[in-house]
Amino acid sequence: MPEQPYDHRAIEPKWQSLWDGDPGLYHAPNDDARPKYYVVEMLPYPSGKLHMGHVRNYSIGDTLARYMWMRGFNVLHPMGWDAFGLPAENAALKSGRDPRDWTVSNIATMKGQLKRLGFSYDWSREISSCEPEYYRWNQWFFLRLYEKGLAYRRQSRVNWCPECATVLANEQVVNGCCWRHETTPVVQREIEQWFFKITEFADELVDGLDRLDTGWPERVRAMQANWIGRSDGAEVEFKHDETGEPIRVFTTRVDTIFGASCVILAPEHPLAAGMIRSEDGPRLKAMVDDQARKAPGEIEKDGFDTGHFAVNPYSGGKVPVWIANFVLATYGTGAIMAVPAHDERDFEFCTKYGLPIRAVVRPVEGTTPDPVVDVFTDYGVLEHSGSFTGLTSQVAREKMAKYAEFMGFGKAKITYRLRDWGVSRQRYWGTPIPMVHCVVCGVVPVPDSDLPVLLPNRVAITGTGRSPLENVAEFMNVKCPKCGADARRESDTMDTFVDSSWYFYRYADPRNSGAPFDPAIVRHWFPMNQYIGGITHAILHLLYSRFWTKFMRDMGLVDHDEPAANLFTQGMVLGTDGTAMSKSKGNVIDPDEMIDRYGADTCRLFTLFAAPPDKDMEWNESSVEGQHRFLGRAFRFVTRNIGAQREGVEENGRQAQRKLHQTIQKITADFDNRWHFNTSIAAMMELSNELTALEAGIPGELLPEILENFIKLLAPFAPYTAQELWVAAGGEGAVFRQPWPQFDEALAAQDEIQVPVQVNGKLRGRIAVSIGLPKDTLEQAARADEKIRPHLDGKQVVKVVVVPDKLVNFVVKS
RNA sequence: GCCCGGGUGGCGAAACUGGCAGACGCAGCGGACUUAAAAUCCGCUUCCCGGCAACGGGAGUGCGGGUUCAAGUCCCGCCCCGGGCACCA
Numbered sequence: 001m002p003e004q005p006y007d008h009r010a011i012e013p014k015w016q017s018l019w020d021g022d023p024g025l026y027h028a029p030n031d032d033a034r035p036k037y038y039v040v041e042m043l044p045y046p047s048g049k050l051h052m053g054h055v056r057n058y059s060i061g062d063t064l065a066r067y068m069w070m071r072g073f074n075v076l077h078p079m080g081w082d083a084f085g086l087p088a089e090n091a092a093l094k095s096g097r098d099p100r101d102w103t104v105s106n107i108a109t110m111k112g113q114l115k116r117l118g119f120s121y122d123w124s125r126e127i128s129s130c131e132p133e134y135y136r137w138n139q140w141f142f143l144r145l146y147e148k149g150l151a152y153r154r155q156s157r158v159n160w161c162p163e164c165a166t167v168l169a170n171e172q173v174v175n176g177c178c179w180r181h182e183t184t185p186v187v188q189r190e191i192e193q194w195f196f197k198i199t200e201f202a203d204e205l206v207d208g209l210d211r212l213d214t215g216w217p218e219r220v221r222a223m224q225a226n227w228i229g230r231s232d233g234a235e236v237e238f239k240h241d242e243t244g245e246p247i248r249v250f251t252t253r254v255d256t257i258f259g260a261s262c263v264i265l266a267p268e269h270p271l272a273a274g275m276i277r278s279e280d281g282p283r284l285k286a287m288v289d290d291q292a293r294k295a296p297g298e299i300e301k302d303g304f305d306t307g308h309f310a311v312n313p314y315s316g317g318k319v320p321v322w323i324a325n326f327v328l329a330t331y332g333t334g335a336i337m338a339v340p341a342h343d344e345r346d347f348e349f350c351t352k353y354g355l356p357i358r359a360v361v362r363p364v365e366g367t368t369p370d371p372v373v374d375v376f377t378d379y380g381v382l383e384h385s386g387s388f389t390g391l392t393s394q395v396a397r398e399k400m401a402k403y404a405e406f407m408g409f410g411k412a413k414i415t416y417r418l419r420d421w422g423v424s425r426q427r428y429w430g431t432p433i434p435m436v437h438c439v440v441c442g443v444v445p446v447p448d449s450d451l452p453v454l455l456p457n458r459v460a461i462t463g464t465g466r467s468p469l470e471n472v473a474e475f476m477n478v479k480c481p482k483c484g485a486d487a488r489r490e491s492d493t494m495d496t497f498v499d500s501s502w503y504f505y506r507y508a509d510p511r512n513s514g515a516p517f518d519p520a521i522v523r524h525w526f527p528m529n530q531y532i533g534g535i536t537h538a539i540l541h542l543l544y545s546r547f548w549t550k551f552m553r554d555m556g557l558v559d560h561d562e563p564a565a566n567l568f569t570q571g572m573v574l575g576t577d578g579t580a581m582s583k584s585k586g587n588v589i590d591p592d593e594m595i596d597r598y599g600a601d602t603c604r605l606f607t608l609f610a611a612p613p614d615k616d617m618e619w620n621e622s623s624v625e626g627q628h629r630f631l632g633r634a635f636r637f638v639t640r641n642i643g644a645q646r647e648g649v650e651e652n653g654r655q656a657q658r659k660l661h662q663t664i665q666k667i668t669a670d671f672d673n674r675w676h677f678n679t680s681i682a683a684m685m686e687l688s689n690e691l692t693a694l695e696a697g698i699p700g701e702l703l704p705e706i707l708e709n710f711i712k713l714l715a716p717f718a719p720y721t722a723q724e725l726w727v728a729a730g731g732e733g734a735v736f737r738q739p740w741p742q743f744d745e746a747l748a749a750q751d752e753i754q755v756p757v758q759v760n761g762k763l764r765g766r767i768a769v770s771i772g773l774p775k776d777t778l779e780q781a782a783r784a785d786e787k788i789r790p791h792l793d794g795k796q797v798v799k800v801v802v803v804p805d806k807l808v809n810f811v812v813k814s
Numbered sequence: 815g816c817c818c819g820g821g822u823g824g825c826g827a828a829a830c831u832g833g834c835a836g837a838c839g840c841a842g843c844g845g846a847c848u849u850a851a852a853a854u855c856c857g858c859u860u861c862c863c864g865g866c867a868a869c870g871g872g873a874g875u876g877c878g879g880g881u882u883c884a885a886g887u888c889c890c891g892c893c894c895c896g897g898g899c900a901c902c903a
Binding site: 217218219220221222223225226227229231233249250251252253264299301324325326327328330331332333335336337338339343344345346348349415416417535538539609610611612615616617618620622623624625626627629630632633636669670673674676678679681682683684685686689754755756757758760761763766798799800801803806807809810811 | 815816817818819820825826827828829830833834837838839840841853854882883884896897898899900901902903
């Protein structure tokens with residue numbers, strides 16, 4: 001066959017239909033003979049168009065899915081969409097369009113782009129979290145959580161910008177001010193909000209991380225453990241010296257309690273307001289307000305004495321009760337004991353206000369530091385600690401906690417940094433929370449039979465920060481499901497992280513109208529084998545979805561503890577300014593231009609080749625030419641050799657086969673172990689280069705096998721080009737229907753190798769020898785080499801290290 | 815402060831279990847083909863010294879030590895960059 005020019009414009013449109021509308025490309029529903037493999041990439045959100053960051057992410061997943069299929073697995077690889085609330089609503093505000101129309105049209109755009117890139121998702125499983133059916137099951141889950149006491153409503157503080165009249169997420173508060181109004185201080189508001197009790201699972205969420213050690217990156221596990229922040233300590237009561245009212249204090253160092261100088265309450269502590277002197281009222285109020293705009297780590301420690309005293313339960317001594325800005329109301333009990341001799345922060349505070357400093361722990365060895373100057377924070381041996389004196393800190397912590405429990409003033413206690421998950425959003429665009437407020441009955445859940453509660457259409461987005469739903473009478477006014485009286489609907493909608501917590505389960509059974517999914521189907525596919533996504537979701541999404549799985553397991557819906565056996569976090573694609581791509585920064589690179597110019601295959605190859613997939617990648621298009629050239633070379637090589645008849649040279653044929661089988665071996669190993677697609681592609685290039693160099697001498701009868709395997713190896717990386725070549729070479733159907741090539745170890749074996757020879761660890765020459773030579777033969781060959789001899793002549797060889805097939809090293813003395 | 819990563823040519827990177835540092839590609843330089851350009855193909859390309867040259871010698875993986883016949887890789891002590899958490903009791 002004469003050589004064909006490589007023209008991606010002629011090739012790629014031709015094969016789009018091959019995977020468009022072929023839901024079974026990977027997943028063969030009735031094929032239980034194959035082992036199963038379930039790969040999911042994290043949800044794209046339809047905030048416009050795909051950018052190169054997405055392309056890289058999906059290229060990794062798609063390449064893997066194709067390989068797994070060719071390896072004989074039954075691969076489920078679906079695609080879905082997240083209807084992010086804020087972007088949709090903001091865009092609607094700007095354009096005047098309904099968020100639903102906006103979202104639907106953006107999904108269509110992105111879907112088109114993904115198809116153009118040749119990503120062969122199982123589109124029949126396409127779901128969107130803005131579908132009514134998806135709302136239904138979100139709400140159904142909400143009700144199940146509510147029944148178990150895992151969904152509850154309470155007053156909660158939120159950040160509020162008076163200028164925009166809206167609730168701000170923590171990330172939107174910059175230096176205590178609104179991110180849009182840099183001079184407007186954010187205030188705190190108390191509003192009723194819904195929460196999920198993720199803290200109920202805190203222990204399991206931490207402990208479960210250990211069992212994910214082989215499948216999840218260390219980085220993600222560390223971040224989650226950090227975020228949950230489990231700390232082991234004790235809770236004890238200091239009683240008010242007159243009223244006997246207990247002040248509960250959490251500490252990890254109960255062994256230092258004999259050194260407590262005071263008890264300090266957070267400004268928001270329930271007892272604080274009642275304890276202060278009347279003239280301190282404004283001071284306390286200022287401190288409470290100030291908590292909002294606290295820039296962490298910057299704020300000056302500030303506090304004042306209430307004039308009240310509390311009793312140290314161990315020593316019986318009286319200590320003053322203070323109020324200070326650095327004590328967090330939301331951590332532990334909202335009150336601490338300050339032990340300045342053994343804690344840096346307490347030391348700073350007590351020194352500032354002249355509170356006494358008393359050392360009660362000394363180092364096991366060495367000199368005791370002067371407590372007025374030096375803080376000793378390590379474990380040691382207790383002193384001045386009553387009957388606990390002389391114990392080590394470790395032993396004392398345990399004994400003292402037990403003593404507290406025996407005496408009834410405290411106990412050992414574990415505290416977490418993790419807070420319950422606030423799921424209320426005062427926005428239009430999200431799943432309505434299925435609750436009704438009745439004056440008579442209070443909060444009443446919507447019965448299952450009335451689900452889904454749908455959003456009204458064409459709601460005016462006000463941008464005031466209050467839910468726009470409150471203005472929609474026909475949505476808000478309902479009858480109480482319990483007593484039938486007039487009632488109002490809950491106007492909060494759910495955080496979109498609720499949607500993403502279980503979407504990958506819905507993929508398995510996306511059209512089920514009687515349940516979120518059929519447990520039998522989920523048992524078949526789960527836990528998913530491979531989850532792929534950005535590090536940005538390391539904490540929130542990946543923690544929430546783990547929580548969801550555990551909750552569903554407790555409900556009996558699923559039979560596993562963790563949703564994903566393996567997690568892969570691909571590196572970010574950094575924009576032209578070296579920071580992560582984001583629309584608001586305007587540094588987004590979209591793939592369309594590159595696809596037009598070089599084609600989808602080049603574009604995919606480029607993102608995979610530039611760096612290993614777990615590494616961040618700074619944007620630099622210069623090497624894209626190289627990928628395009630490679631595809632062109634490979635294409636022309638194959639087309640001009642299809643059906644070629646020639647005599648050839650045996651040695652050339654042997655070499656070509658050897659390189660082919662070595663490449664199969666190398667790429668298979670890359671896929672199975674570490675997904676370094678950059679080295680796989682480099683191996684393909686080497687193979688292509690070598691075949692071209694040997695070309696004229698490759699015997700014609702070897703060509704069919706070589707070409708066929710070459711095409712199959714290329715298929716996961718460059719599907720269009722491979723498909724075109726597959727058919728040109730006489731193949732039928734999709735190249736992915738073909739099994740992945742097997743390597744033959746005998747053919748891959750090198751019969752002659754170059755073994756480096758060193759003298760005193762310095763490379764002095766190489767010898768060409770046949771493989772598998774015994775040590776002494778190898779040594780003789782090395783000694784005889786003319787480049788080595790001069791280095792050994794007249795010198796004493798002290799030692800010879802011979803590693804068969806690897807190296808010879810002579811250690812000499814002159 | 816604590817916890818994770820990372821530091822290798824002009825650039826992206828490779829070297830997977832200690833065994834030839836720089837595979838593969840980009841950029842660059844030289845050449846072939848061409849009236850010319852594009853495309854394509856071939857050669858060189860870590861740095862320094864010597865040589866017309868083939869080649870020879872030396873240095874070299876953030877810095878300083880160490881282990882080893884042999885260290886980018888292992889150990890000890892630092893420096894720098896990125897990320898996460900952070901008055902968390």
